[in-house]
Amino acid sequence: MRRYLALELPSLVRNLKIKEDLDFQIRQRELFRLRAKLGPEVALAVFQPLIEPEEGQLCAIFLAPGESHLVFRDETAPTKLWDEWYREYRLWSLGRVADIESIEITEVEVIYHWCYSFANLYESGLHYSGRQARTGVLYSSTWNHMLNNKPQTPILLRGGYRRMEPEIYYGDRDAAEEYARNL
Numbered sequence: 001m002r003r004y005l006a007l008e009l010p011s012l013v014r015n016l017k018i019k020e021d022l023d024f025q026i027r028q029r030e031l032f033r034l035r036a037k038l039g040p041e042v043a044l045a046v047f048q049p050l051i052e053p054e055e056g057q058l059c060a061i062f063l064a065p066g067e068s069h070l071v072f073r074d075e076t077a078p079t080k081l082w083d084e085w086y087r088e089y090r091l092w093s094l095g096r097v098a099d100i101e102s103i104e105i106t107e108v109e110v111i112y113h114w115c116y117s118f119a120n121l122y123e124s125g126l127h128y129s130g131r132q133a134r135t136g137v138l139y140s141s142t143w144n145h146m147l148n149n150k151p152q153t154p155i156l157l158r159g160g161y162r163r164m165e166p167e168i169y170y171g172d173r174d175a176a177e178e179y180a181r182n183l
Contacts (some may be wrong), residue, residue, distance in 0.1 A: 003053070003082045014082045016098060018089050021144060024114040024127045025094060031113055032067060032102045032173035039066020041167050042105050045137045047068065047151070047161035056099070056143070058164040059183070062176040069176035070166075072099040073183060075144050078123040098180035100146050102173055103138075110134050110149060117146035119161065121154050 009017070041063045048058060055074040062069040074097050075090075077083035090097050104111035109131050116130035117139070125144040132149045139161060141152040151161055169175065 003051075004078065004083065008079045008081050014079075014085065017082065017088050020127070021125075022089060022093055023102070025090075028102050028115065029100075029177065030051070032069070035067070035104070037065040037067070037172065039104070041065055041170070042068065042134075043085065044068065044105075044134075045136065046164045046166065046180070048140045048164055049155045050159040050162055051122065051150055051155075052140070052143075057092055058140070058166045059098075060167045060169060060176070060179055061178070062169050062171040062173075064170070064172040067102060067104055067172070069100055069102045069171075069173050070138075070140075070147075071176050071180050071183075072101070072140075072145050075099045078125075078143060079083050085135065093183055096177070096180040096183070098183045100173070100176050100180055101147060102176070105134060108134055110138070112147055115145070115147050117141040117148040117152065120146055120152070122158070126176065172175075 036156050053076045056076050058072050060071040077086050101115040111131050114127045116128040118128040120142050125142040135149045138147050139151050
C-alpha cells in the first residue's frame with residue numbers, strides 16, 4: 001500500500017527532483033556499461049525498511065565481475081503527485097518503472113555511484129557517492145533505494161528492516177535493464 005506525505009512539493013521543486021533522479025540513473029547506467037568487468041562476483045545480503053511499500057521491494061540482483069545490480073519493482077516517492085509524475089517520466093525516459101541501483105565491489109570495499117545513503121531520512125532520498133568497507137550486507141534506507149552497509153537510526157526508530165530474498169542472476173547492467181523493462 002502506498003502511503004504519501006500530506007504536503008506536496010511546489011511543481012518547480014518536484015520537477016527538479018525528478019530530473020536529478022533520472023540524470024543519476026542515466027549516469028550510473030552509462031558508467032557500468034563502460035566499466036571494465038573486473039573483481040569478485042558477490043551476492044550481498046540486502047535489507048529494506050519495514051515501512052517500504054510492497055511495490056518497492058527488491059526482486060532481483062544481477063552479478064557481474066566487480067559489480068552488483070539491484071532491481072527493485074518500483075519506487076514510491078513521498079508525495080502523490082511526485083510519485084505519479086516520477087513514474088511516468090521513468091517509463092518515458094528509461095523504458096521502465098522499476099528502479100536499478102548498481103554498485104562496484106572490490107575485495108575489501110563497496111563503491112556507491114550516486115546511490116550512497118549518507119545523511120538521509122527515508123523520505124529525503126538524496127543521492128551521494130561514497131565508499132565503505134565490504135561487510136557482506138547492504139541496507140536500503142530511502143524511498144529511492146539509497147544504500148549503506150549499516151542500518152540507519154531513523155529506519156530503526158520506525159520499525160527496522162527485513163531481509164530480502166531476491167532472485168540471483170549472472171549478468172551486467174544491460175541484463176538488469178532488460179529484466180526491469182519486463183516487470
